[in-house]
Amino acid sequence: MFDQIVMALLNxxxxxxxxxxxxxxxxxxxxVVKIIHMAYGQFVMLGFYFIYYFYSxxxxxxxxxxxxxxxxxxxxxxxxxxxxxxxxLNAPRLNQLLALASLIIVVENLAQVIWxxxxxxxxxxxxxxxxxxxxxxxSFLLAFGGAILTLLLLYxxxxxxxxGLGIRAVAQDLDMAKAVGIxxxxxxxLTLATGGALTGLVAAFFVxxxxxxxxxxxxxxxMAFVIVVFGGMGNxxxxxxxxxxxxxxxxxxxxxxxxxxxxxxALALFIGMMMVRPQGLLGTES
Amino acid sequence: xxxxRDVNVFYGEFQALDSISLKIExxxxxxxxxxxxxxxxxxxxxxxxxQKPRLGSIEFDGRRTDQMEAYQVVEHGISLVPEGGRVFPHxxxxxxxxxxxxxxxxxxxxxxxxxxxxELFPILAQRKKQRAGSxxxxxxxxxxxxxxxxxxxxxxxxxxxxxxxxxxxxxxxFEFVQTxxxxxxxxxxVEQNANKALKVADYAYLIESGKLVFEGSSEDFDxxxxxxxxxxxx
Numbered sequence: 451m452f453d454q455i456v457m458a459l460l461n462x463x464x465x466x467x468x469x470x471x472x473x474x475x476x477x478x479x480x481x482v483v484k485i486i487h488m489a490y491g492q493f494v495m496l497g498f499y500f501i502y503y504f505y506s507x508x509x510x511x512x513x514x515x516x517x518x519x520x521x522x523x524x525x526x527x528x529x530x531x532x533x534x535x536x537x538x539l540n541a542p543r544l545n546q547l548l549a550l551a552s553l554i555i556v557v558e559n560l561a562q563v564i565w566x567x568x569x570x571x572x573x574x575x576x577x578x579x580x581x582x583x584x585x586x587x588x589s590f591l592l593a594f595g596g597a598i599l600t601l602l603l604l605y606x607x608x609x610x611x612x613x614g615l616g617i618r619a620v621a622q623d624l625d626m627a628k629a630v631g632i633x634x635x636x637x638x639x640l641t642l643a644t645g646g647a648l649t650g651l652v653a654a655f656f657v658x659x660x661x662x663x664x665x666x667x668x669x670x671x672x673m674a675f676v677i678v679v680f681g682g683m684g685n686x687x688x689x690x691x692x693x694x695x696x697x698x699x700x701x702x703x704x705x706x707x708x709x710x711x712x713x714x715x716a717l718a719l720f721i722g723m724m725m726v727r728p729q730g731l732l733g734t735e736s
Numbered sequence: 737x738x739x740x741r742d743v744n745v746f747y748g749e750f751q752a753l754d755s756i757s758l759k760i761e762x763x764x765x766x767x768x769x770x771x772x773x774x775x776x777x778x779x780x781x782x783x784x785x786x787q788k789p790r791l792g793s794i795e796f797d798g799r800r801t802d803q804m805e806a807y808q809v810v811e812h813g814i815s816l817v818p819e820g821g822r823v824f825p826h827x828x829x830x831x832x833x834x835x836x837x838x839x840x841x842x843x844x845x846x847x848x849x850x851x852x853x854x855e856l857f858p859i860l861a862q863r864k865k866q867r868a869g870s871x872x873x874x875x876x877x878x879x880x881x882x883x884x885x886x887x888x889x890x891x892x893x894x895x896x897x898x899x900x901x902x903x904x905x906x907x908x909x910f911e912f913v914q915t916x917x918x919x920x921x922x923x924x925x926v927e928q929n930a931n932k933a934l935k936v937a938d939y940a941y942l943i944e945s946g947k948l949v950f951e952g953s954s955e956d957f958d959x960x961x962x963x964x965x966x967x968x969x970x
Contacts, residue, residue, distance in 0.1 A: 513859075612838065618833050619824055626822045628806035629784055631839035631887060 527646020682733025
């Protein structure tokens with residue numbers, strides 16, 4: 451039993467890393483563009499299908515297919531900004547929310563029309579690594595390592611480059627950012643491209659773990675949303691911490707009880723947080 | 737250098753500026769005084785490109801700027817120190833300065849300018865790693881002025897830089913304005929503290945309810961009996 455809990459804890463940490471990466475893009479888009487990207491999980495699904503398509507229909511080797519999937523999703527991110535978000539920048543909140551929510555329906559049905567409702571996947575056998583009595587799937591370890599590395603690179607990008615500085619300035623005070631010489635349109639496009647590329651990257655990490663179907667993204671939209679709100683919307687560090695909390699709580703509960711109980715507990719935790727601290731873990735009251 | 741002609745600005749149906757015209761020559765310090773809500777901040781925001789005039793034209797350094805976006809106006813040489821400073825609270829002091837040099841022309845000179853800025857504002861050098869949100873009101877105002885210098889402007893616009901500051905700090909801010917003047921910058925200063933502002937001004941405008949009601953030199957302002965009683969408290 452003790453080994454099982456240690457293993458669950460370890461898996462929770464590994465899951466937390468991937469969830470942190472998943473939530474990062476959604477959080478960044480909200481923080482910078484002040485838009486809730488309702489179809490974020492669906493973009494992960496789309497990224498997964500792209501990789502699957504490039505690999506199986508165009509016979510591109512797996513790693514290049516993943517890279518192409520990431521680029522394709524970055525482009526989809528840019529298109530989302532240009533075609534959907536830009537025209538609605540000054541629209542009422544509800545309109546923005548509905549437009550992006552309807553994107554869920556568009557993307558899911560598009561996937562169904564193109565690839566059908568079947569479960570699709572790329573069969574890969576990745577070894578299980580053993581440390582004493584503890585077993586870890588290498589696919590999880592790889593996803594975790596990749597996620598942490600990516601988050602580190604994103605941190606450096608945001609803190610060490612002029613573009614990163616521009617992104618942070620726009621997130622904090624849009625008018626002042628314009629007044630110091632930043633073109634917010636460029637920053638928005640860059641942000642959505644980054645967010646899009648991240649959905650592609652998360653999809654690449656999911657390839658050895660899951661199979662994909664048109665409704666694959668829904669649970670990830672919810673998960674990312676819960677993490678972002680739990681941590682404090684727009685607060686990147688808050689999102690990072692809450693991803694690990696949610697990851698560990700769900701993994702450990704799943705071992706002690708069941709996967710359903712784990713989801714219930716995670717969402718109960720979320721509701722509790724909203725009652726006690728509506729602004730989230732590290733969010734500031736507004 | 738700056739030539740504003742018959743500028744009209746509206747917020748919806750409300751007219752904030754009514755046919756405002758003003759001029760600033762190279763190296764000149766011009767002040768705009770007037771009561772709260774007269775449209776002084778709107779004027780600066782319009783000149784900065786954050787508001788678009790419905791009528792009228794703004795010409796700066798040989799080019800029309802009234803239809804430019806704010807980020808293009810900065811590149812063209814006008815930088816704004818808004819009311820309260822509006823530093824980026826979650827960025828460090830150093831990052832606030834760096835972001836001031838965001839436009840392409842200024843960026844390449846940022847490294848050579850930072851030491852000069854720190855010489856001018858030693859307190860900012862001491863606090864460069866601190867979050868700007870943790871600075872005192874006076875320090876924030878200095879950071880905002882320093883940030884605007886990082887943009888390599890020809891004209892600096894200051895919106896009520898002494899607002900809410902302790903009298904001693906207000907004196908310091910006006911000393912900085914004096915320093916900027918000696919460095920050769922053109923300055924457009926908006927102030928409620930008309931007494932102090934008139935001392936540094938080469939030329940002054942009075943705005944009431946969005947309209948220009950008086951203009952002249954500091955002496956003209958001092959001599960005008962209406963301004964004397966309403967604004968100078970004499």
